Amino acid sequence: MVIFQNVSKIYGSNGRQMAALEDATFSINQKEFVSVVGKSGAGKSTIIKLIIGEETPSKGRVIFGSYDVNKLKSHELPQLRRRVGVIFQDFRLLSRKTAYENVAFALEVAGRPQSDIIDFVPQALEMVGLKDKMLNFPKELSGGEKQRVAIARAMINHPDMIIADEPTGNLDPMNTWEIIKILMKINELGTTVMLATHNKDIVNHINQRVISVENGKIVRDEAKGKYILV
Amino acid sequence: MLINLFRIIKYGFLAFRRNGWLSTATLSIIVLALLVFEGLMIFNVLTKTAVNLLEDKIDISIYFKIDAPEDDILNIQKSLGTLTEVKSVDYVSRDRALEVFKEKHKDDAAISQSLEELNANPLLASLNIKANDPSEYATIADYLDKADFKTMFEKVTYAQNAVVINRLNKIIGVAEKGGFVLIVFLAFIAVLVTFNTIRLAIYSSRDEIGIMRLVGASNSFIRGPYVVEGIIYGFLAAVLSIGITAPIVYFISPYISVFIADMNLWKYFTSNIIGTLFYQSLFGIGLGAVSSVIAVRKYLKV
Incomplete structure (x- = not known):
């Protein structure tokens, strides 16, 4: 699905290289379901940016499916990005569109017919528990609700992979677990999930593969990993 | 493809409506720019009419000696008519001149009476020459000065009018050149202001553009709605600017007629309204669309 071969960024x-x-x-x-863990600035976000x-x-x-990413x-690029759903720490919703339109946008850019939008968008919003807030704009939603809209948008196209970059960084513990549960559910339904986080509790709770990054290097890659960092 | 086009247009209109204040601000700037254009067009028409009117007033008259035979005068009229610089040569016979004179002074008892006492026609026959271009009067005067039939002339008015004609020529030249420079300069400013306003409006949505890229939107799908928005700005601005100009023109039209007798500005405005709307829309739409394309391009590099 995703292959990194001796990748450096x-x-x-000004002559200083980092x-x-x-x-x-x-x-x-x-x-x-892969968790990528490490402190802020360790290189987690760089891995994600390289994939998309x-x-x-x-x-x-960097290879994603049949795409040689850096040769695109x-x-x-839009073709590749429609196969990956990305969820960001800062949600990145379109502020001038409603929750419904934000989710529909992902289908529209893929050129899907209007009937798909009418069928799938309410379903996706219902799955993340936001059916009654479909017509609200992002500024009228709480952090947890915004992130759920972002998740609905990420999975509406049935992507090959969902990438979540610190999706719970701006959320309280309640919402954090809600979001993680949704991600695990998506994975159970057959979608590859990559979760970048520095939240130890989450990683230990998930109990799946963990890739640990430190100062731009991969220091550990374990099939049933724990969050171990010095 | 068609569904994409439909969505692009839909989002263009939606953005225009939802951006409220930003749309209003952008629209009013473009309206101002178009008003400058309209003002320039009207100014141009006014100076042209005024200049034409002045040009029409200039002529050279040759007055013939009282005993000059009419046939000779008519021959001279014919030969002058063949000159390329000459637009028209009108013959005014002695009798005709008297008629005009009498008509002009019919209310003046003293003049009528003295004419009757004189019992003969004191007026001279003349040829009134109009040139195609005011700058050609000098050439014509030169030609007349060298002509062998010069002996029949009593006087040629060019000598008296030369100073006035030359000055008018200069004024006409300056008005035309100055008008052109002014138009280019103001048009340049209007274009620049509109372009920057649209750029600022799009700058405010640079993050959105980045997000759309990350969600997998193609560049044309992102750019499209902004271009549609630009087109809406352009068209609405054209309609609004004409809507604003119309009552102003209606109001000032009578005052203009006082200065330039032949000018009915309101009539000119209404008879050209479709054309004006067309050019204004073309300009507004073109500027709106092109500015949007250029402004969006910068943020599509994600």
Whole structure:
């Protein structure tokens, strides 16, 4: 599903160079639930940005399904991004669209017919428990509700993979567990999930594969991992 | 494809409606820019009419000696008519001149009486020459000065009017050049202001554009609604600016007629309203659409 081959990402400015990711090699199989853990700035977000083509690697190769990600041209990226649903810490909803329109947008960009939108969008919002707030704008929703809209948007296209970048970073414990439960449910239904987090409790509770990142390097990759960082 | 187009148009209208204040602000700036244009067009028409009117007033008259035979004068009229610089040559016979003179002074008892006492026609036959271009009077005067039939002339008015004609020529030239420079300059400002306003409006949605890219929207799908919004701005601004100008023109039209007798600004405005609307829309829509494309492009690099 996802393959990283000796991938490095080096940011350089004014002659100073900083490696956000160094020589990372790993692969993620279909239907896996992978947690990527590490402190802030360890390189978790860089891994995600490389998968969705928001950044290009300085060295190495990133493969997603049949796509050689760093060889895709700007106009080919949308194709890849419709196969991946991404959930961000800051939700990244379109503020001028309602919850319904935000979710529908993901279908619209894929050119799906109106009948699909009428059928699937309410279903997806119902699944995340927001059916009665469909017509609210993001500013009228709480943090947990916004993140649930983002999840509905991420999974509406039945993507091959859901990537969640610190999805609970801005949420209280109640909402945090709600979101994690939804992600586990999505995974049970057959979608690959990658969760980037620095929340120890969550990772230990999930009890699945854990990739630990430290200073841009992958230091541990365990099938039934725990959050162990010094 | 068709469904995408439909969605793009739908989102363009939706954004225009939901952006409320931002739409209003952008729209009013474009209206102002278009008003400048309309003002320039009207200014242009006014100066052109005024200049034409002035040009029409300029001519050269040749007065012939009292004993000059009419046939010779008519021959001269013919030969002058063949000159490329000459637009028209009108012959005014002595009798005709007297008639005009009498008509003009019919209320003046002293003049009528003295004419009767004189018992002969004291007026001279003349040829009134109009040139195609005011700058050609000098050439025509030069030609007349060298002509062999010059001996028949009593006087040629060019010599007296030369200063006035030259000055008018200069004023006409300055008005035309100055008008052109002013139009280019103000048009440039209007374009710049509109472009920057639209850019600012789109700057406020740069994050949204990035999000759309990350959700998998193609560039044309993202750009489309902004272009549609730009087109709506352009069209509405054209209609509004004409709506604002109409009552102003209606109001000032009579005052303009006082200064420029032949000018009926209101009539001109109403008879050209479709054309004006067309050009204004074309300009507004073009500017709105192009500004949007350029402004959005910058934020599509995610």
